[in-house]
Amino acid sequence: DAKTTQPPSMDCAEGRAxxxxxxxxxxxxxxxxxxxxxxxSQGPQYIIHGLKNNETNEMxxxxxxxxxxxxxxxxxxxxxRDTAVYYCIVRGVYNFNKFYFGSGTKLNVKP
Amino acid sequence: xxxxxxxxxRDICQRGTSLTIQCQVDSQVTMMFWYRQQPGQSLTxxxxxxxxxxxxxxxxxxxxxxxxxxxxxxxxxxxxxxxSPEDSSIYLCSGFPGGKETQYFGPGTRLLVL
Numbered sequence: 001d002a003k004t005t006q007p008p009s010m011d012c013a014e015g016r017a018x019x020x021x022x023x024x025x026x027x028x029x030x031x032x033x034x035x036x037x038x039x040x041s042q043g044p045q046y047i048i049h050g051l052k053n054n055e056t057n058e059m060x061x062x063x064x065x066x067x068x069x070x071x072x073x074x075x076x077x078x079x080x081r082d083t084a085v086y087y088c089i090v091r092g093v094y095n096f097n098k099f100y101f102g103s104g105t106k107l108n109v110k111p
Numbered sequence: 112x113x114x115x116x117x118x119x120x121r122d123i124c125q126r127g128t129s130l131t132i133q134c135q136v137d138s139q140v141t142m143m144f145w146y147r148q149q150p151g152q153s154l155t156x157x158x159x160x161x162x163x164x165x166x167x168x169x170x171x172x173x174x175x176x177x178x179x180x181x182x183x184x185x186x187x188x189x190x191x192x193x194x195s196p197e198d199s200s201i202y203l204c205s206g207f208p209g210g211k212e213t214q215y216f217g218p219g220t221r222l223l224v225l
Contacts, residue, residue, distance in 0.1 A: 032212075043115075043203055043216035044154070087153070097142050097207065099214060101154040 004088045009106040012082075018075040020105050022088030025069040032091040033064060034099070035073045037084040044087065047073065078109045114215075117204060121221040124194055131190045132220045134204030139184035141207070145177070148201040148219070157202075160187050194224045 005023040012018040024033060032051050036044040048055055048062045050071070055062045061074040075082055085104040092098055114137040124130050134143065145157040157177055158166040166179040180188045191198050201219040208215060 034214075036216075041148075041201060041219065041221075043205075043218045046213045046215065049212065097214075098144070098156060098159065099205075100156060101146075103153050 003100075004090055004102040006086070006088055006102060006105045008103065009108065011108045011110060012075075012078045014080060014109055014111050015077055018073075018078040018082065018107055018109070020073040020075075020086050020088075020107065021070065022073070023070045024088070024090050027068050027090055029068075033062070033068075033071050034089045034091055035060070035062065036087045036089065037082075038087065038104070039081075039084040047086075049091075075107075078107075080109050080111065083107060083109045115204060115206065115208075115217040117202075117217040117220050119220060120218065121223075123223045123225060126195050126224055128194055129190055129192045130194065130222060131188050132202050132204075134187045134189070134217055136185045136206055136208055136215075138208040140209075141184070143181065143187045143204055143206045144214075145179065145187075145189045146203045146205065146216075148203065150199070154203065157189070191222065194222075196224045198222065199224045 032049050034049040035047040038044045048057055048060050050062045050064055064071045085106050087101050087104040089099050116135045118133045143160045146154040147157050148154045156169050157172045158168040160166045160179045160181040162181045176192055178190045201221050203216050203219045205214050205216040
């Protein structure tokens, strides 16, 4: 299963877009990229997922590069409540229901 | 969205004792998963639990230490046996309710072992 690499922390001003990068250079052709966040040690919350195409929902946008080796989660207008640890996960092919969490990115949204 | 609940939400236990954590899903799930999150760390998968079969454990986790039950499609338990302070963690369960592509997580059980 592909591993992911994320920066350990990022800062973002409230109201600005937060762009969280993730590297998954060993991803296979039919593995999905998922994003979750964890606010203050609560259970992880699903944000968005995608395979090849860019995706958008009410929470965020997911941009996946054409070679699928990296992706970016975009929170268009970050608020203080978006302060959390964001996890980028590649859903495995052979153990496709297992999620292996990396170290994540701590996003600090500042007023 | 699906609801997953856990009991207890937190507990303080003495070393050498055992604690059983319950996980309830409001819809049927084929597989349920148990994770551990040590202080300041990311989530680590402990095991996968299917109904009617033994749980499958990840490397570094064994059934004697973390026995799991899965009596039906909406419920599972994880027992942390013979606890030591190193077992102090948040334990989380999860699943894919209704065959969806999205995995949902419970709120976690915060365990402190003294």
